[in-house]
Amino acid sequence: MVDQNVKRHWSENRILAAVPAIDRALLEPYSEFVELAPGQVLFEPEEDVVITHFPLTGTMAGLIVVLEDGRTAEAASIGREGAIGGIVSAGQKPAFCRAVTQIAGPALRIETARIEVAKPAVFGRARSLCSVRGRVARASYAICSL
Numbered sequence: 001m002v003d004q005n006v007k008r009h010w011s012e013n014r015i016l017a018a019v020p021a022i023d024r025a026l027l028e029p030y031s032e033f034v035e036l037a038p039g040q041v042l043f044e045p046e047e048d049v050v051i052t053h054f055p056l057t058g059t060m061a062g063l064i065v066v067l068e069d070g071r072t073a074e075a076a077s078i079g080r081e082g083a084i085g086g087i088v089s090a091g092q093k094p095a096f097c098r099a100v101t102q103i104a105g106p107a108l109r110i111e112t113a114r115i116e117v118a119k120p121a122v123f124g125r126a127r128s129l130c131s132v133r134g135r136v137a138r139a140s141y142a143i144c145s146l
Contacts, residue, residue: 005033006108012056013108014081026118031108036061042084042099049095052085052112059105064098077102086112 006028011017019027036042036059043049045066055061061084063076075097078084084099 002028003031003033006031009033009056009106009108012080012106013054013083015083016054016108023118023121026121027110027114030114031110034107034109036101036104036107038101038104040101040104042101043095044098045096046094049086050112051109052083052115053099054083054108054110055079056106056108058103059101059107060103062100062102064100065096066098072098086115 010024010028010031016024016027034053036053036055042051042053042061053061055078057080060077060079062074063078063084065073065075067073
C-alpha cells in the first residue's frame, strides 16, 4: 500500500515527476514521506549512502566538502529539482561530502538499493524510446535534405 503523502507529493520533485507511471509503480511502494529538520545531517563523508532523499517544494540541502584541516566549503545546493544520495554511485561508493538540510521541509526518501532494482527497467525503456526517436530524427533529416 502506497502512503497517500507519497502519492500527493510525488510530482513536487522534478526528477520524480519525470518518472513515467509504469516506472513510478516500481518505486512508490518503497517511498517514504519525511520532514527534514534544519541542520539535519543526511550523511557524512566516507559513509555508505543507502538512502536517497528527493527534496520537495521549499526544501533545500547542501553538499558540504570537509577539508583535512576541518574547514568546509559548500559544493552544491539541492532543492526540488534534484536528489541527495546514491543516485550516481548506486550506493556502492562512500560519500565524498556531508549532506545537510539547509531549509527544512518535506522530502521523499527511497532506499538506494530499491532505485537500483528499478533502473534496468527504467533505462531499458528510455533506451528504446531514444532509439525510436533517433530513427525518426534521422528519417526526418533525410526527407528534409531531399
